[in-house]
Amino acid sequence: MAEIKNKESATKDPGRRPPAALSKTKTVEPITRRSFFSWLTIGWFAFAAATGAFFTMMLRFFFPNVLFEPVQTFRAGFPDDYTVGEVDLRWKDKYGVWIIRNEEGIYVLSTVCTHLGCTPNWLVSEQKFKCPCHGSGFYKSGINFEGPAPRPLERFKITLADDGQIIVDKTIKFQQEKGQWNDPEAILSV
Amino acid sequence: MMDKFRNTQFYKSIFRGGGVPKSRRQRMMVVLNSVFLHLHPVRLPKHAVKLKFTWCMGGLSFFIFLVLTISGILLMFYYRPTIEYAYTDIIDLAEQVPFGIMREIHRWGAHAMVITVWLHMFRVFMTGSYKPPREFNWVVGVLLLFLTLLLSFTGYLLPWDQLAIWAITVGSNMARATPFLGHEGPGAALLAIGDINFVTMGSDVRFALIGGRFMGEAALLRFYVLHCVGLPFIIMIFMAIHFWRIRKDGGISTPV
Numbered sequence: 001m002a003e004i005k006n007k008e009s010a011t012k013d014p015g016r017r018p019p020a021a022l023s024k025t026k027t028v029e030p031i032t033r034r035s036f037f038s039w040l041t042i043g044w045f046a047f048a049a050a051t052g053a054f055f056t057m058m059l060r061f062f063f064p065n066v067l068f069e070p071v072q073t074f075r076a077g078f079p080d081d082y083t084v085g086e087v088d089l090r091w092k093d094k095y096g097v098w099i100i101r102n103e104e105g106i107y108v109l110s111t112v113c114t115h116l117g118c119t120p121n122w123l124v125s126e127q128k129f130k131c132p133c134h135g136s137g138f139y140k141s142g143i144n145f146e147g148p149a150p151r152p153l154e155r156f157k158i159t160l161a162d163d164g165q166i167i168v169d170k171t172i173k174f175q176q177e178k179g180q181w182n183d184p185e186a187i188l189s190v
Numbered sequence: 191m192m193d194k195f196r197n198t199q200f201y202k203s204i205f206r207g208g209g210v211p212k213s214r215r216q217r218m219m220v221v222l223n224s225v226f227l228h229l230h231p232v233r234l235p236k237h238a239v240k241l242k243f244t245w246c247m248g249g250l251s252f253f254i255f256l257v258l259t260i261s262g263i264l265l266m267f268y269y270r271p272t273i274e275y276a277y278t279d280i281i282d283l284a285e286q287v288p289f290g291i292m293r294e295i296h297r298w299g300a301h302a303m304v305i306t307v308w309l310h311m312f313r314v315f316m317t318g319s320y321k322p323p324r325e326f327n328w329v330v331g332v333l334l335l336f337l338t339l340l341l342s343f344t345g346y347l348l349p350w351d352q353l354a355i356w357a358i359t360v361g362s363n364m365a366r367a368t369p370f371l372g373h374e375g376p377g378a379a380l381l382a383i384g385d386i387n388f389v390t391m392g393s394d395v396r397f398a399l400i401g402g403r404f405m406g407e408a409a410l411l412r413f414y415v416l417h418c419v420g421l422p423f424i425i426m427i428f429m430a431i432h433f434w435r436i437r438k439d440g441g442i443s444t445p446v
Binding site: 062063064067069070072114116117171 | 356359391393396397398401403404405406408
């Protein structure tokens with residue numbers, strides 16, 4: 001208000017000084033061009049910072065801390081639960097893996113066909129995995145030998161827990177064509 | 191009678207300017223004063239309405255967009271974006287809901303819109319309508335094409351059948367290989383301090399897209415929100431710019 005009054009009196013009588021007693025408490029500093037621009041700059045920086053912070057929040061918002069996904073690591077009982085030379089089907093539905101024991105040890109095969117992702121069946125009489133979708137066939141080892149599948153089935157990480165149980169970790173996979181089946185965690189020597 | 195009505199306060203308060211447009215200027219003002227009409231050119235050259243020149247592909251794209259918006263909103267009354275219900279709700283729409291053909295309209299409309307948008311682009315290219323001063327509108331148009339494809343892609347997952355799940359699995363696996371942003375992409379390994387990788391299966395662009403490491407509930411919900419709210423919101427902003435710029439850039443281009 002004081003600013004406007006100053007202006008008015010200035011236009012009416014350019015020579016007269018503005019009456020100091022007009023504002024009762026204290027005089028308001030006139031806004032100079034320089035202070036206006038410095039406040040404007042601060043304002044813009046604050047606005048940019050707030051906007052930036054909001055977009056950062058928005059970005060982080062899309063990466064949840066807790067996932068409601070099926071468990072990827074599970075305990076599969078003791079090595080003695082598995083018979084040498086057999087393909088074990090007990091985890092097929094729940095976790096999508098076959099656990100197979102041979103003379104060398106125990107390994108875990110993924111039930112996802114490497115062609116288009118169907119689930120093959122284990123045919124005991126023919127001793128092979130056969131995919132019902134397009135006829136891909138895999139040996140007990142997981143190596144593909146017929147049909148359109150371009151590469152062997154994947155194996156998952158298998159280790160022993162302190163209590164002697166098998167732990168299968170599906171987040172770590174081993175691919176034969178990459179030479180990863182020689183990894184000590186790709187097969188559990190018993 | 192009609193003239194009398196047009197001179198009432200009721201009419202004049204709704205339609206700015208009011209009255210019967212008599213002069214050329216007044217007719218122009220009718221267009222400029224309406225929020226809907228002002229996006230359009232005030233006057234059209236005769237050739238511009240020739241089907242031979244425009245194929246009406248832009249207009250058709252917009253018309254199909256409106257059909258998709260309306261049918262889409264209707265579908266939202268029945269469809270629940272959860273793994274448990276998504277597929278059965280689509281079956282329910284197809285078989286039990288009265289006029290469940292709404293779902294087919296939405297689906298076929300989506301296919302048609304992708305086609306008309308491509309054809310519109312082809313027409314604009316063949317008539318040279320991307321040349322200055324319309325070069326910016328061409329860029330907006332490319333964004334609209336991109337958004338149309340994204341809408342089509344996100345809608346693809348919603349029926350939650352085998353086709354949908356595998357299509358999105360393959361599609362989101364491409365995100366896996368994005369340079370720097372995907373954990374299997376080139377350069378992702380560079381973004382690490384010591385043994386700690388910043389771009390992993392649980393923090394890359396694919397993770398943000400499907401809300402998890404594997405296709406599941408989170409992916410379905412994210413695609414649903416993007417399909418029904420996020421992308422339509424963005425595409426409508428760009429559509430308004432696109433239409434408005436046609437007028438500002440001198441209307442539909444003229445055949446040489």
